[in-house]
Amino acid sequence: MKQFVNEFISHFLKDKEGYNEIRETLLSNLILLNEIPAPTFKEFERATALVKRYAGYEILNGSVDEMGNALGIIPGKNSENNILVVAHLDTHYDSTVDHNVSVNTDHIIGPGVGDNGLGLAAMATLPYLLKHFNLELDSNLILMGSARSLGMGDIEGIRFFLNNFKGNISSGICLEGVKLGRLSYSSIGMLRGELVYQIPEEYDWTKFSSEGALVNMNEMISKILEIPLPRKPKTSIVLGSIRGGTSYNTIPTKVALRFEIRSESNEVVDKLTQEIDNLAMEMSSLTGANVEFKKHARRKPGGTLFSHPLNRVARDIHSMMNIKTRLSPSTSELSAFIAKGIPAITIGLTHGENLGEENEQIDLSLLDKGMAQLLGLLISLDRGFEDEED
Amino acid sequence: MKKIDNWLKNNTYHHSDFSDIKKMVEEKEKRNLTISLCIPTLNEAKTIGKEVVIFKSELMNRYPLVDERVVIDSGSHDETIKIAANFGADTYLASEILPNLEDRRGKGENLWKAIYQLKGDIIVYVDADIKNIHPRFVYGLVGPLIYRNEVQYVKAFYDRPLASSTGIRPSGGGRVTEILTRPLFSIFFPELSAIIQPLSGEYAVRRDIFEAISFPIGYGVETSHLIDVYMKLGLDAFAQTDLDQRVHRNQETRSLGKMSFGILQTFFNRLEHYGMTTQMPEFHKILRQFQARDNEFELIESEIVEFERPPMISIPEYIKK
Incomplete structure (x- = not known):
């Protein structure tokens, strides 16, 4: 042959x-x-x-x-x-x-x-x-x-x-x-997700950490990057795209971050998913905004x-x-x-x-x-x- | 005009009428016809590769509709010729064909020399600047010539990609067609105003017709074709095919001015040739334009009478005042 x-x-x-x-x-x-x-x-x-x-x-x-x-x-x-x-x-x-x-x-x-x-x-x-x-x-x-x-x-x-x-x-x-x-x-194990940070209409702008959705999303990204990743099994978090804001001087009220968690281990994907979920809840309670974690795709x-x-x-x-x-x-x-x-x-x-x-x-x-x-x-x-x- | 209405009904096609290419090839072979494709070029490196690949693969390899595919170039400075040759097209510099004749530059020169260089009974001309090239640009044009012996010349027309909120949109040709050619045809050759896009660069013609007429080498070549074929054979020798959208580079107003100048020269030459300047015919007063409604083209006729007042100084009431 x-x-x-x-x-x-x-x-x-x-x-x-x-x-x-x-x-x-x-x-x-x-x-x-x-x-x-x-x-x-x-x-x-x-x-x-x-x-x-x-x-x-x-x-x-x-x-x-x-x-x-x-x-x-x-x-x-x-x-x-x-x-x-x-x-x-x-x-x-x-x-x-x-x-x-x-x-x-x-x-x-x-x-x-x-x-x-x-x-x-x-x-x-x-x-x-x-x-x-x-x-x-x-x-x-x-x-x-x-x-x-x-x-x-x-x-x-x-x-x-x-x-x-x-x-x-x-x-x-x-x-x-x-x-x-x-x-x-x-x-590889994968979770494809989207974090949507949205400030509600009735938001109190005098509240602590009320710089707008973009700044808060930036903070959330920093925290995601601080999550320790194992070298073995090989694991990564890919931040793929970010969308938000309309102009130079208008404080954005909605920002969406798309990302993928990839790992050779299914358990590691689950663990990292849970950690990002916790981050989203923490940011929501800290700023009073709605932070939604959408899970679009999952692979084992x-x-x-x-x-x-x-x-x-x-x-x-x-x-x-x-x-x-x-x-x-x-x-x-x-x-x-x-x-x-x-x-x-x-x-x-x-x-x-x-x-x-x-x-x-x-x-x-x-x-x-x-x-x-x-x-x-x-x-x-x-x-x-x-x-x-x- | 009933004749125009009948012609529009019987001689206007959509390319999908000819999408059964296999059947068309059988008919072409039955009628013992050969078809040559000519692509005139000048600095078309961005689009020529796609054209020669698509036509070879779809209309020569897959369905043997086209017998030869030739690029005739006016002296491009870019890689037009190299790209076309790379994908197997026969390429010529216009100056290399009939080299004993005085060298002339212009698209019409390439079209004219194609008659000498190409062998087919039917010659299809397709411009090289089309971004959305598709086999329909050829099979849509040769279809009427293959199936109907009386048709000699098939012209393309397109639905221009314009946004419209009403469902009705202006259609027909570009700016030069609507502002210059259509009004001129409406006055002097009213039947020719049935051709929706008289200046489109895509058409298919029987060799017998093209070898017997002269060619302006510049912008007026399409206008002169239409007038000459019309004067010899009348409107029934023509057909037109809707090829849907044609995406191409937009021309600057200055270029359109040059084009109009060339067309006017050709037009007046033709009027003189046919003795229409010494004995001016009665000017027709109906302007024919087209508009597209959904997928249909509608003929719009407007009577425009340019009544003229005399100098005020000749009016008695004015003199007495």
Whole structure:
């Protein structure tokens, strides 16, 4: 198997003329899908467009489900096994942002091209690639543009699918545009929360500590940063965004802080959650303001072992193409697979810059390796790992 | 005018009328037609890559609707040519085509030289500055030519992205169209005022027509096409297709002034060519404009009579006063 995959990848990378057409299809999918705005909970138009991209290929059940996931199935020769390839549909950008992308000789620029326009485009290109290389899989290949993935979406799309799909999913690949070499096979414990500090209308401004919501939130942030974090198990608190205030000279009455607690230990996540809860109550009683702690998403740690054949195959493919493997835990779609005990990994497809900015940029020169990696993995997953175990 | 109403009803399309590209390719092959795509460029590095990739992937690889895709450049200083070539487009400098002729610069020059360089029975022209490029910019225009032999020239029109609280919004062309071209057409060639965006840079034409008319090389090229084809074949040779929104760079008023100046020159040249300056025709008094209501375009006709009073000094009451 290993030899077959290696030969396939070598052939893929050497056939420059064939790759030009693959690149055109991939970029075309990227442009046409990425330019449709898809903020979390508003992915329907992009989902519909993705299903339309399957037209002309032998795809069964091309449809958008009730959660907004865009699905299609390429039937395999043995219909009992299913491999699920998933890329999230939603982006961090509001519909009002100009989603048009610009294509240059060696890069593409535009909001969300890396996260996750490229992942989605790579998935949409799989039917074409299988046809192009005349590859017929044993397993059914389920393609899924997952809705409600980011932020408050809380990977609701894939969780819905895995809870309701009647067949057996043997393994999964989650696609992210960036970064080539990424390999995630475990999920860390996570709590995604929001602290909302709001001063009531009838607030007594002569009261002690009444400098306004921003100052008090600042104090709360300082206290969060003073919480001692263990080095083992690895733990961190990421302060992701803060919103509040309207002008230069108006004292703000509402401020919201979004953050994530991440730890390899579920107990540590629980303990830190409790500590932040206590801080919120303390600040509320000290200032008389309402401090609400909203919990948007929770993940438990888990995953396969480093030595699992799926992970080993992924590392071998990287090694064969001189790609440096970057191991990192994930809190996205992979967590849903892990929660169901399904072996799965998350991979990246190329390098990028300005991630999360409207001028997000991805490198086109590495896409051949990114796509060869994906197909190599798919073939390996389809044909099993029997000869990988020794 | 009943003729305009009928034409608008029968010859105005929406790109979705042609979204079954597979069927269109079959019809094209049945009719033994070939289609060439020309993208005239001048410093379009920001948008050209996307255009050549999308058209190749969607309309050549996926559905073989377009037989060749050529970029003809006026001498860009940026990476337009490099990017287009990188994604496999055939690229030419306009000056390299018919090199024995005197070198002229202008978009019309590129369009004219495309007739020499390209091989197709149908030539589609698409400007290179479109930010929201999509295959509809081509299939929406060639559709009427593939299905209807009598149609010779298909023009694009767009719904401009304007905010409106009433559900009715001004539509039609840009500022030069509404202030200059539409009033001129309404006076001299009233049937041509049925064309919603006469200056749009996207159109598809049969080679037989374009090889037999002359081309101004500058701003007046689209105006002159419309007048010449109309004078040869009448309104029924035209069709127009709604391509939804077109997002592009906005031009400064000064540039629009230059454009208007070029169009006026072409317009008066055409009037002279057709003997309409020595024997001025009766001026028509109906101005035709369009407005969009939801997804429909409505023709608005306004009778505007510029009655003129004589000098006050010729009025008896004024003299006696």
